[in-house]
Amino acid sequence: MKINSLTKDEALRALVSTDEGLTEAEAVKRLSESGPNEIRETRKKSLIIRALHQITHFLAILLWTAAMLSFLSEYLHPGEGMMPLGLAIIGVIMINAVFTFVQEYRAEKAIEALKMLLPFFVKVIRDGMEKEVPSREIVPGDIIYLSEGDRVPADSRLIESSLLRVNNASLTGESETLNRDSLPAEGELLESPNIVFAGTTITSGSGKALVFATGMGTEFGRIAHLTIAVEAGPSPLQQEIIRMTRLIAVLSTLMGIVFFAAGQVIGRGFWESFLFAVGIIVANVPEGLLPTVTLSLAMGSQRMAKRRALIKTLTSVETLGSVSVICTDKTGTITQNNMTVAKIWHGFTVLDAREFTGSSSDPLLRAVRFCNNSKVIGNQYRGDPTEIALLRFAIDKAGDMQGERIMEIPFDSDRKMMTTLHAIDGLKLSFTKGAMESVLPLCTGLLNSGRTVALDEQIKKDALAAYHDLMDKGLRVLAFAFNDYSDQTPETQHLESGLIFLGLIGLEDPPRPEVPAALIKCRDAGIRVIMITGDGSRTAVAVAREIGLVNEKPLVVEGSELAEMTDRQLREKLSSEEIIFSRMAPKHKMRVVTVLKEEGKRVAVTGDGVNDAPALKKADIGIAMGLTGTDVAKEAADMILLDDNFATIVNAVEEGRAVYENIRKFMTYILSSNIPEIVPYLLFILLKIPLPLTIMQILAVDLGTDMLPALALGAEKPTPDLMKKPPRAPGERLLNRGLLGRAYLFLGPIEAAAGMFGFFFVLLSGGWQWKEPLAPDNSLYIQATTACLTAIIITQAANVFACRSAQRSVFVPGFFSNRLIFSGIAFEFALQFFIVYHPWGNKIFSTAPVPIVVWLVLIPYALLLLGADEARKAIVGRRRQRCSS
């Protein structure tokens, strides 16, 4: 039993209140107990905590450690360039933290939009008198006044009402206004006709209501809490970066320990060994990875924006690529939200709307014209899309018709019909429009060729068969009836009885032309599409068939069935191949999304209403409608569709997959250069040669020359087969054995060989003898380290091309198809020229100009790298072909 089922007196008694309202003293006491009537941002982390989080996540901690070790090395061994390295690493952490923080801060405004839906002041009865008090001071037991235009401040039970109508769109997503009264009613609170909810609007009439829930206890508070508290969890990319960071942290620490031990064993001093261990650890940390990933995601989001998908949180760019289920609305997303009259059942025949002819005295056209609340203002039609389509149809067929409305029984979602009474040409006619199941039982006759015939069982059967036939064509079908009261004065309660059935009108909301192709793409890409619509089952199935969403007989689950199901039952239903959810309210969406996510699916869901916000937050990707969506939905979403089009979602998924592929490409590229950075240290320790590459030179690669080519790889276009593969499995790793093996054991060693060749080429050309010690400021030694660095740059330039695809030849996508690659390489070489030939570059990076011959002898290594990788691709490709055949 709930408060809606109590009588007025029982409700007042339950809340210890009276018709006179509460006393001010009691209201103050209750306010201290129930708290203010406001939406609280529970669990909101302070700005400082959120900012701190950006610099204390695992990768940041790894970078902090590297920076601290650099400072320690600088302290122990000044002048080795460790201080600038430490500072540069801290710079990387900070820039990335600020970027991410700004992104997240912008994404958390849903709750502000929700708060705007509550009123600031409310008329209330206190101490028996009408008073205006701030809405936040309303308490359970207060009696509030409601009148047209008011926003309801708290969930309340009506105790008096006069023609009160409310719009519950903010809660239910349904735009139709609803009648409300003060009589006791059974059933759920949300559907009860004597309850008004916080955040909803009084559209007409007036009343008095007893407040029973305030603040976060209201239905509105429920949406707010879920919008705040529900989280999709870390994105796949965030999880992958955590895993990767842990792996790199352990690997580099182990290597550091091994090198420290090796140094001790071969007789290096303690501090010397320690410094080189630090060098190894720092060389292993991919300092440039974080900014490259962030910038690559930002570029991905820009590409998506060009395809009409606005990304709000950067990580969503990659998450989109892993989506395995899309739960989509129908109206406006799959269809055009452009209603037109398509078919008419009139006089036992189905006519195409274009074939239908009628005059202004035709009762069906009169019913369509007059039993209609949309308006023509100037050249514009205003009102509900269905009503506009009907009005447009009537005016097209019969021109403007004159008549005076005398009375109206408004549309009600329980009655599913509306009736109006009019004075037309001296006649008094009533017209009824609504759902077939509501209108047909009220009819006793049927108008056929101007004559009224009795509505017998056979005619009813025919009418129902026509109704089902039209619905099976995917049309929204409305029934029309009328009555003539010219010789009597009708009473309201009798207006909807003894009606004469006029016919049926089927309205069509055509599918968007791009949708069928987008659905084929989804099927090829192994993405399941589930339609969740408020429409009836037959209409939903017909539309789904028309667009190719379902082939066989799909399983249809209606909202009322879903409400009764346990989670286990829902899981079973969701395992069917083809499923459609019809007659669904937004509140059901979150449940479907939750169950799918529990099953391990990566879910994208569309939504436009306030009540969609929790589902949008819960999904891996919440997608709001840019044209028709509420501010709350847009703020809660990860992505906004600028054209509300389903096909745009699929385009965005394709871009998301491309981003993931591209991240793998530039990770291979970035990790490859770790090997030529580590090998010099290995040889330095093991062979007791001068150190071939300094820490600052490593930094020049990681945070300098590598950056733009890596970003260019992040801008690679989606490959044609990208949407032919199933979504990547949740267990699939970003850094898998294949990627690590290719970077560390194949590409990296070639680069390392080039580096060491360059180093020894310069040393030996300059007359250096094996194991001859060289001072750090020795010009030959400086030239040799410069040659080692140059070798890495040259081979990395070839590596960019190699990394454009792990499997396909560099010539397959077209050598010049990504022009950014050439810009990246140009930047890489420009920076290297600065480092090698400019005095400032020489000073910062401890380099010296090298003759052109050094560059020339290193070029074959670039060709070797490219050729070797082409050969590997060919062998792997052939092996793969053999396996598949």
Added chain:
Amino acid sequence: MLSLIMYHKILAAVNEHLNSEVAAHYALSLAKELNAKLFICFVAGKGMSQNNRRAAEDATRRLFNEAIDLGVQAESIAEMGEPVAEIGKIVRHEGISLVFASTRREDIHKRFFTGTIARSLSLKLSCSVALVRVVHSGRVQPSKILVPLKARIDHVDERGRFAAHMAKTFGSKVFVFHTPKPIAKFFHGGIHLTPQEWEKRISNDIARFMDCLSRYKVEHEGRLLPGKAARNITIEAFAKRHDLIIMGASERNLWASLLRSSPVEEVLRETPCDLIILKPRHED
């Protein structure tokens, strides 16, 4: 149904606040279901204003009349003094088996309810205590009761019976909810298990609790959702529109509560529906 009855004498502590009267209604309904005797008790503390005293006496009178109307054997007691001590005396003297008391809003702002009457009652009384937090006066009779459980719980039998009694009182369905710790490995990160896989890991205590509900023919359903307990409980209650939550009292000490926070405290702060925190005293 004699075997169901564990609480023969139930005491409802009433004060000047509406919360206590709503909380007492739970006691009244349960007393009716169990045919138990209801003691409606108001203790006027030192310095209580005349208005507050009158409000509490009015509430006591209303509840007493209601009990009589419902055919519940009732007795109203008004005392002066320190509430916890006075209620303690009544509990011992009358052999009360269950006390219902409401929490105050100010209680929820205190860590671990330190120094609150609610906490003192729960710690010092020799009988079982049901602390009620009232947040929604519109759900007069709960139809969906959420019972969050830890993997290992004590007094399984009493907890099961209490939930069963409450469900039978209101004809409600019970939703047993468990939030296990997510599974994660250092290099692998979080490991996703499907609900079916989680169900295989259900603890013996939870299974016993559900057996208890089955024994008493209470309609129920189980659900496991890994994550943070308090957050999951409130989200579940908000999302599925539960009318009442029944939780066990926190067994973490102050230190553990400060370090790891207390799910009970968090739920108490954020619950969307009325919440009963049960401190059971009857041995299994």
